[in-house]
């Protein structure tokens with residue numbers, strides 16, 4: 001039996017009219033709840049021509065390699081190859097998700113998405129493949145490091161992995177920004193600064209090798225702006241110095257907290273307990289080098305651009321119009337990195353302008369007192385959720401795993417908290433870029449996410465807080481209400497999955513926003529939308545060509561997913577779509 005609620009808005013949105021000849025989609029004159037008068041046990045009625053055509057077109061349907069529902073890791077590559085060959089005819093889902101669905105049953109798939117920063121420890125094809133196998137949804141490239149050629153190589157490897165092995169890893173480019181940072185240490189991996197040592201920070205460039213205990217600084221106004229007595233913090237306090245003398249372009253500093261100086265580490269200076277940000281506040285958020293990197297990102301087809309040190313919504317709007325003009329169709333998502341005092345001050349307007357946000361705790365913790373970072377994180381996650389933008393929690397989640405194969409208890413608690421807050425994604429930085437145990441760190445993120453999500457489901461901790469309306473047009477408000485209701489129904493009825501058919505991804509994100517208890521199968525027609533949906537909580541994105549006819553879409557989907565062993569007869573699903581404003585509840589025939 002299929003039951004549906006239709007929302008008819010004939011006068012305003014004629015394109016959303018239910019299909020006149022469909023038994024399931026009769027035009028209605030008002031908002032109503034309709035129970036199918038036909039007491040058949042499934043929507044797979046024999047009279048349905050669509051169903052017949054989709055099941056008879058079984059030559060297009062991909063069958064699982066051995067007919068069994070479980071895919072062992074060693075069989076994944078077989079599935080991967082098959083996925084690619086049916087790209088146009090069937091349905092695309094990444095191999096890792098498919099294996100996870102079959103192994104755990106789809107109620108237990110991971111909802112929290114995982115991002116890995118790629119660096120020297122993970123840039124090889126096999127290393128990238130291992131991360132993809134381990135559940136990496138997005139690969140992040142930090143333009144602070146490496147050459148464009150290096151980044152291009154990584155991007156192409158990820159794309160090749162997606163094509164050849166059936167992954168759907170998205171690529172996020174992270175801009176350098178024009179904050180103050182150290183130079184690259186002349187090729188050394190790090191430099192140790194001991195307590196009581198005097199180091200020179202200078203705006204001079206070095207022709208040859210770096211003189212001993214000398215660090216170059218990226219910002220020309222540095223020597224002019226600092227004062228004797230200021231405190232200089234490397235990476236938000238990993239190493240501390242006190243300014244003792246200024247000599248032209250050189251600033252002599254006494255090390256007061258020893259530690260390891262890493263190439264291009266961020267520098268902040270503090271005076272009387274406050275961050276000094278007078279002159280460098282005038283630096284552009286997107287530097288001339290960043291614009292060149294952005295052009296490079298457009299040319300290489302990255303999925304997201306994360307903008308460092310965003311101060312206001314203006315820069316986001318500026319970049320978005322640039323992307324819309326340059327990247328034909330504006331396919332690239334813009335992520336605002338919240339890592340400065342200004343970004344906290346203008347948080348709502350920045351998030352509203354962006355396609356998502358990152359809680360960049362590394363630099364944020366260098367700009368506000370560390371003890372304020374957890375509250376800032378909670379606020380950013382909440383605002384993103386309210387405004388329906390994906391949010392990433394980043395930096396030092398598993399910092400000790402750069403050197404050790406197991407995390408600290410405190411790190412596990414920190415990861416758990418981010419999952420408990422229902423952030424969309426967690427990000428590895430140094431752990432995956434240059435750590436010794438990138439795969440193990442990813443495994444920890446995956447297993448902690450799964451465990452916390454399961455605990456939350458077992459405890460039936462549904463969200464009761466009502467979500468504020470966000471859409472401005474009447475049609476948008478209807479979509480929102482449909483998604484809110486669908487998620488609520490999914491929880492109350494204990495359905496196995498919500499199916500959402502969406503061309504631009506918006507309906508899928510509206511369902512994700514409700515954080516329902518079951519996974520969300522998001523069907524979309526383009527590869528780029530599918531990759532972008534990879535960042536959002538609970539969404540399992542599929543690429544599928546579909547029509548305006550929901551009945552035929554459902555039949556086609558059921559048929560394809562069943563043939564791959566990803567769903568089975570009797571599974572209870574709720575379906576919503578961009579095309580037809582309705583909620584349908586049905587058992588898989």
Ligand SMILES: Nc1ncnc2c1ncn2[C@@H]1O[C@H](COP(=O)(O)OP(=O)(O)OP(=O)(O)O)[C@@H](O)[C@H]1O
Pocket residue numbers: 117118119120142144145146174262263308362363395428429430431433434
């Ligand atoms: N492409 C790369 N090449 C070399 N080293 C890298 C690269 N990407 C990252 N790393 C190393 O990993 C460390 C952490 O990387 P990450 O990019 O997350 O830095 P971050 O300081 O957290 O980010 P941001 O610079 O955006 O604030 C860096 O300090 C650097 O040593």
Ligand SMILES: CC(=O)C(=O)O
Pocket residue numbers: 308337339359360361362363364394395429
């Ligand atoms: C990720 C990042 O930019 C930060 O934490 O500062």
Ligand SMILES: [K+]
Pocket residue numbers: 142143144174175176177308
């Ligand atoms: K960066």
Ligand SMILES: [Mg+2]
Pocket residue numbers: 308339360362363
């Ligand atoms: Mg940063």
